[in-house]
Amino acid sequence: MNETALIIFSFCMQAAIGIMLCITLGKQLSKDKQFKRAAVTSAALSVISVLASLAHLGQPLSALNSLSNLGSSWLSREVLFSGIFMGIAVLNALLQYFKSDNQSLNTVLRWTGSVVGLITVFSMAKLYTATAVPVWHGVNTFVDFYATTIAVGTLIFLATSLLELQNVNKRIFGAIVLVAVIIQASVAVPYAMGLGLNGMAAQASAEILKGMSVVIGLKWLLILGGAGFLMWPVTQETITTETKSVSGMIYVAVATLVCGQFIGRYIFYAAMITTNVGLT
Numbered sequence: 001m002n003e004t005a006l007i008i009f010s011f012c013m014q015a016a017i018g019i020m021l022c023i024t025l026g027k028q029l030s031k032d033k034q035f036k037r038a039a040v041t042s043a044a045l046s047v048i049s050v051l052a053s054l055a056h057l058g059q060p061l062s063a064l065n066s067l068s069n070l071g072s073s074w075l076s077r078e079v080l081f082s083g084i085f086m087g088i089a090v091l092n093a094l095l096q097y098f099k100s101d102n103q104s105l106n107t108v109l110r111w112t113g114s115v116v117g118l119i120t121v122f123s124m125a126k127l128y129t130a131t132a133v134p135v136w137h138g139v140n141t142f143v144d145f146y147a148t149t150i151a152v153g154t155l156i157f158l159a160t161s162l163l164e165l166q167n168v169n170k171r172i173f174g175a176i177v178l179v180a181v182i183i184q185a186s187v188a189v190p191y192a193m194g195l196g197l198n199g200m201a202a203q204a205s206a207e208i209l210k211g212m213s214v215v216i217g218l219k220w221l222l223i224l225g226g227a228g229f230l231m232w233p234v235t236q237e238t239i240t241t242e243t244k245s246v247s248g249m250i251y252v253a254v255a256t257l258v259c260g261q262f263i264g265r266y267i268f269y270a271a272m273i274t275t276n277v278g279l280t
Contacts, residue, residue, distance in 0.1 A: 003269040005056035010124060011152075011265050013049035013082055014145060015258075016042045016089060017117030018153010019160075022173065023092075024110045026161065030168050036096040037160040043093035046086040053082065074127035081120040088113040121145050132275045134198055135205035136268075140191040144268065147184035148261050151177045151227065155254040158230075162247050174230050177257070181227045185220060192216075204273040212267060219267065222260025229253045 019042035023035045069076045092109040095102065125145045128136040154177050158170065196206035209216065230253035 003272075005052045007262075007265050007269060008052035009049050009056065009082075010145075011049075011148070011262060012045045012052065013085070013124070014121060014149040015152045015156055016045035016049060017085065017114075017121060018149040018151070019045070019157045020085075020089060020092075020110070020113045020117050020153070021150070022154050022157035024114045025172075026157070026165075026168075027107075027110060029172070030165075033161075033164045033168075034096055034100055035157075035161050035164060036093075036100075038157050039089075039093040039096045041156060041160050043086075043089040046082075046089040050082060050086050053079070074123055074130055078120070078123040078127050081116060081123050085113060085116045085120050088116060117149075121149050132201075133205075133272050134202035134275065135195060135209075135271045135273065138191065140187055143184055143187040144264070147180045148265070150180040151184075151223075152258055152261050154180075155226070155230070155250075155257055158250055159254045162250065177230055178227045181223050181257070185224065199275065201273045201275045205271040208271045208273070209267070212270065215263060216267060219260050219263040222256050222263065224260075226253045226255075226257025226260060229256060 019038050023038050023042070026033060026035055026038075070080060088109055092106070092113060095106055095109060099105070122142075125142040128141050129138065154173050158165070158173055192206070192209055195209070196203050229249065
């Protein structure tokens with residue numbers, strides 16, 4: 001499979017967007033927090049994502065060429081919104097260190113980044129559902145992309161903001177992750193089961209998924225296990241040297257769920273069978 005760059009691009013960009021959404025939510029819950037590490041992580045992941053996208057296109061100028069069809073091409077829109085989000089994420093991270101007292105600009109960047117991020121994820125999903133790859137058609141791709149954005153982004157936000165989230169109610173973040181992965185599973189499982197009832201390309205994808213049943217089982221074990229494992233530590237109000245086990249559990253939950261979602265993204269591309277052409 002020659003889609004490594006696409007896996008890195010889509011996964012890292014969605015994680016970066018999810019972190020930005022959590023920073024925005026976190027500031028609503030606790031206005032005095034800065035979440036500097038989370039902001040830097042979001043910016044770094046967005047930069048890695050865009051670099052992976054450039055690697056996939058082959059040369060930097062190809063990215064500019066891909067912007068030439070904004071009126072009709074979801075690829076052009078995906079490239080545009082991804083670039084805009086990266087710029088906002090980088091500016092937001094720089095602002096935390098060099099102009100953190102400018103609350104108005106801080107607020108504008110957070111909210112603008114969150115909105116642009118959500119549009120970026122929509123553009124990504126729309127691009128894949130518009131291709132000649134039946135396994136990518138339908139609502140499942142949208143749910144998978146948004147669930148990955150929310151679950152992975154929230155967990156990375158928690159891992160990078162543990163100390164700042166002391167005495168802050170973290171249950172809402174745990175609930176967000178749990179609901180996201182439950183919705184993801186409730187849509188993905190019946191969709192995969194019904195895939196073989198469609199055309200030849202979809203049936204071929206269903207056979208690929210059948211052959212990867214162990215890997216798929218591992219994916220859901222890691223995703224649901226990580227989300228469930230997160231629920232106890234997020235009920236703890238403080239993270240101190242006396243409660244290192246709590247922070248350790250959060251890190252384990254992060255690693256577990258992120259691995260599961262990354263495996264899921266690999267499966268997403270591995271099941272690709274086209275009816276005539278690939279990405280357009």
